[in-house]
Amino acid sequence: MSVIAETSELADISEMVRAGERLSFADGVRLFRTRDIHTLGELATVARERLHGKAAYYNINRHINYSNICVLRCKFCSFYRPFPKDAPENETKEPRASARANHDREQAFPIIDESRKLKLAAPSDTYELSVDQIVARAREAHEHGATEVHIVGGLHPTLPFDYYLDMCRGIKTACPDLHIKAFTAIEIIHFTRITKPRLSIREVLEQLREAGLDSLPGGGAEIFDDRVHDEAYKNKVGEKGWFDVHRTAHEMGIFSNATMLYGHVESIEDRVRHMIKLREHQDESLASRAAHFNCVVPLSFIPDDSDLSHLPGPTGLDDLRTLALARLMCDNIPHIKAFWIMQTPKLAQVSLNWGVDDLDGTVVWYDITKREGHGTHQELTVDKIKRLIIEAGYDPTERDTLYRPVQQK
Numbered sequence: 001m002s003v004i005a006e007t008s009e010l011a012d013i014s015e016m017v018r019a020g021e022r023l024s025f026a027d028g029v030r031l032f033r034t035r036d037i038h039t040l041g042e043l044a045t046v047a048r049e050r051l052h053g054k055a056a057y058y059n060i061n062r063h064i065n066y067s068n069i070c071v072l073r074c075k076f077c078s079f080y081r082p083f084p085k086d087a088p089e090n091e092t093k094e095p096r097a098s099a100r101a102n103h104d105r106e107q108a109f110p111i112i113d114e115s116r117k118l119k120l121a122a123p124s125d126t127y128e129l130s131v132d133q134i135v136a137r138a139r140e141a142h143e144h145g146a147t148e149v150h151i152v153g154g155l156h157p158t159l160p161f162d163y164y165l166d167m168c169r170g171i172k173t174a175c176p177d178l179h180i181k182a183f184t185a186i187e188i189i190h191f192t193r194i195t196k197p198r199l200s201i202r203e204v205l206e207q208l209r210e211a212g213l214d215s216l217p218g219g220g221a222e223i224f225d226d227r228v229h230d231e232a233y234k235n236k237v238g239e240k241g242w243f244d245v246h247r248t249a250h251e252m253g254i255f256s257n258a259t260m261l262y263g264h265v266e267s268i269e270d271r272v273r274h275m276i277k278l279r280e281h282q283d284e285s286l287a288s289r290a291a292h293f294n295c296v297v298p299l300s301f302i303p304d305d306s307d308l309s310h311l312p313g314p315t316g317l318d319d320l321r322t323l324a325l326a327r328l329m330c331d332n333i334p335h336i337k338a339f340w341i342m343q344t345p346k347l348a349q350v351s352l353n354w355g356v357d358d359l360d361g362t363v364v365w366y367d368i369t370k371r372e373g374h375g376t377h378q379e380l381t382v383d384k385i386k387r388l389i390i391e392a393g394y395d396p397t398e399r400d401t402l403y404r405p406v407q408q409k
């Protein structure tokens, strides 16, 4: 045991972590509130290096956000646009004329509360990608070394389930070995509602898997708490629905990830409870299901242009504490990812010494969240990712979606 840990207010927790013992809710809250941040970082590093040694993972991937049209209005979300009322129904396979011709176009909404009204009055800001456009992007990514496409979008009111099946089939036909990680639990439940007759979660997943879906991302979990749900995303499927999808996926042998959106209206206790719920689900999946969570992705809330833009969002230290806590509390989930879009590349780099072992990937295009001044082109080259990792004292290790090592040809 180091001198720091021996004299720390966290000495008892330090002993538990070093012995590989599970931490309680009270331990988690204490760790969150400690002023001894150095010991917190050190303990998260102990847990991280016990699992992964000096490896720090990244992948070459491409995010594709197929449409920003959504029937919901989650307060933390700056991505959604309402369905344009004058749009023709059933225009499903090709993008509307209003689709963004240049996907890299900067958004020009002022970062003030009034921005939401402007946004709602700007239907031309909506877009839908056609299946052909999605397949073209996937093919281009594959040609540039991508091993994964990460596909998510809004809950579109008129696109039929076939659109999602066709995009998976199209990508697999064009690039059979490209891993399709697609559709948050919320989208999967949306698909059960748009099919006629309605399909179950299992039936939706079966059809998507048959079409080419390989795994699920972890989005839409937000914070597993009724008060936070009612305050920030009242009409969205909550904890039960999210776990239903991931439980079913794991039973079917489909691996998935898990997220936590933090730094808005939740409390520290809510965050710790969220992590424990993920841990409990993982215990069950590891014991009795064919697949499980691969990683936890704590997502740092970016208030810009959302209905919660009056909130300050997490500080850098809050980000580090949360990532370290995720490593220490979710002791049965192999990987902790800093999604650099949310935490910034600089802080994601620091977090490699705070429990994080994965920096996600090259991303390239990302429409869901943008910090002020950022467009949708958000890319880290492999060389930049490697530099971040090496400077932090770790070994860059390219992985595929399931964390198997990749050797680029």
Ligand code: SF4
Residues within 6 Å of the ligand: 070, 071, 072, 073, 074, 077, 078, 079, 080, 153, 154, 155, 186, 236
């Ligand atoms: S978070 Fe997802 S479901 Fe909620 S409004 Fe945004 S796109 Fe729609």
